[in-house]
Amino acid sequence: MRSGWRHRALHREGPRFRLAEYLKALTAVLLIVWLFKGPLRLEPYNDWLVYAIVAFLFAFELLGVGKWFGVTVSGVVFALARGFFWTSVFLFFGKWLGMSKALTGYAGTAFAYAVVLTIAGLLLAKFDERRLDLKVEGKAYEFKGADFGDVKLEGKGKAYPVKFGRKRVGWVLDGEAMVKARTPLGEITKKLLSPVVVWTEENVAGKKVPADPAFVGSVNRLLNPERMYRGKGSTVDLGFIKVYEGEDFEYVRLPFLEVMQTPTGEEVRVGPIRIHEGNPGMPPEEMLTIRELRNGFQLTKVGERLKIRTEEYSIEVEGERVTYRSGNETLSLGETVSLRSGDVSVGVGRGRARIRIEDAVISARDGKVKIRAGGKTYTIENPDAFKLVVKKAKEIVEEQSAGLIEGLGVDRALLNKRVKELLDELTGYIG
Incomplete structure (x- = not known):
């Protein structure tokens, strides 16, 4: 599973459905491995491979039950019925492919379970409709x-x-x-x-x-x-x-x-x-x-996580980390701080800082400051200038955060003023 999955209310997406697909693929691989167990010299592990295949058959059927808002008792019962059915088919045909008689003898029992559970699922489906609703x-x-x-x-x-x-x-x-x-x-x-x-x-x-x-x-x-x-x-x-x-x-x-x-x-x-x-x-x-x-x-x-969402903005809190989003504006506060709004971005963290507004960029990294504005680029190798940029960038983010939280958005006039003040101070280090 990878991070960043996006939930869809009525579609078969999300971690458990992806895991079901992975298990289904792994079951297919195990079936092929078991089929060629002789050439692969895996015959001593014959029974263990069968146990693993049966376990995965039930696992992916249960993980794939229903949609997000369609999980019912009958859905779980039908998944178990399908698991027993596929198990009975596997055990039945396995007797011609080298499966031990002790295991193939359970094929009829597994099929009987599949039939009984299917009948139970059909009966429970009505119960689900009448009783397991949100009310x-x-x-x-x-x-x-x-x-x-x-x-x-x-x-x-x-x-x-x-x-x-x-x-x-x-x-x-x-x-x-x-x-x-x-x-x-x-x-x-x-x-x-x-x-x-x-x-x-x-x-x-x-x-x-x-x-x-x-x-x-x-x-x-x-x-x-x-x-x-x-x-x-x-x-x-x-x-x-x-x-x-x-x-x-x-x-x-x-x-x-x-x-x-x-x-x-x-x-x-x-x-x-x-x-x-x-x-x-x-x-x-x-x-x-x-x-x-x-x-x-x-x-x-x-737990310790808090998320607030309105029609205008969202706020997520995890410990001391806060992330605010509204339209094209994003504010993050924590070990690293950042602000993004259209063509404006300010970021500070881990010994570096960067301020971009329109075509002007001020960056501080590895004790150096680079300024690109008006088609020209300047480099300042001065620890005091480096500390100044980091300090001012953090102050800008914290100053703008109050207006964002109140729903006022980025104060462009104030931001332009702060960037101009910083550029004026940095000119003293150029040349």
């Missing part, structure tokens, strides 16, 4: 706020449970609500417009209060996965389905599957089976999402 209950409870650590919900109103089948996966709030999130840029506050869905396993409700049937009916129509997440980016939370893609971090959780990828490793869990490479760290205990159903605001918290 707001017609019961209301008092809401007086909720505390999720760095994220707090303030306000008052009513909270309605959201259930997937019989399991509660979240709440819908009706009333006054304000979300507050602590970030390295300060506290972000947003007043939310009802209705607001909170995908969490925690309880946010108080005593029971009278419900509004009209509100329940309208919200049930709004809780349509395709309407909510079509083309809305890489963070999806429906309580039972969770998808998060961030800077160097990908996380997927379904009822029977969990996938996590970080720069230090990858881990896939299918039921009780865990497959990992490297050390990706511990999966987050909980993923919290707060979302306006009629507007574009969404806040998602996964």
Whole structure:
């Protein structure tokens, strides 16, 4: 799996589907290896190769279950049925290709399992349609706020449970609500417009209060996965389905599957089976999402990671690292800092700095400063000039960050002024 996958709400894409395709290809290779086990002198490992092929048959069938919003109990049962069917075919024809009699004797049993599971899947399909849907209950409870650590919900109103089948996966709030999130840029506050869905396993409700049937009916129509997440980016939370893609971090959780990828490793869990490479760290205990159903605001918290998205901008926080995006403007703050807006870019980090505005470029690297402006290039080999450029570039990014967070965009007049001041100071080092 490679980083940078892009989730599509209704298409078969993403880490688990790619892994299924890889396992399918690996199964084909193992089948060829097993077929030519004699010339390859692998006959002592005959049974082990068969076990591996059967295991991969079930693995890629289970990983390929449904689409992101189509995972059901019947889908899992049908995947198991397909796994047993292909196993029965493999074992049946394997008796003419050198498979041990002890293994080929299970061909009939595997086929019987496939038939029974297919019948069970057909019966469960109706159950899936009726019972395993996302639904707001017609019961209301008092809401007086909720505390999720760095994220707090303030306000008052009513909270309605959201259930997937019989399991509660979240709440819908009706009333006054304000979300507050602590970030390295300060506290972000947003007043939310009802209705607001909170995908969490925690309880946010108080005593029971009278419900509004009209509100329940309208919200049930709004809780349509395709309407909510079509083309809305890489963070999806429906309580039972969770998808998060961030800077160097990908996380997927379904009822029977969990996938996590970080720069230090990858881990896939299918039921009780865990497959990992490297050390990706511990999966987050909980993923919290707060979302306006009629507007574009969404806040998602996964472990120490926080992502806020509105119709105008998005902010992602990981520890002390902050990334802000709005249109063609991007701001990153952390060990390295950078600002990009159209033909303007400023970056500082790891002993280097670069400022570009229109056709003027000032860069500092390896103790040297290079200036390109007006068709001319100047080089300054002076440690003080180098430190000056690094310092000013960082100040420019931090100064512009306040306006970006407030939605005001880059202050071009102020930026031009700061770059001109820097050029004036650097002229003292030329010649």
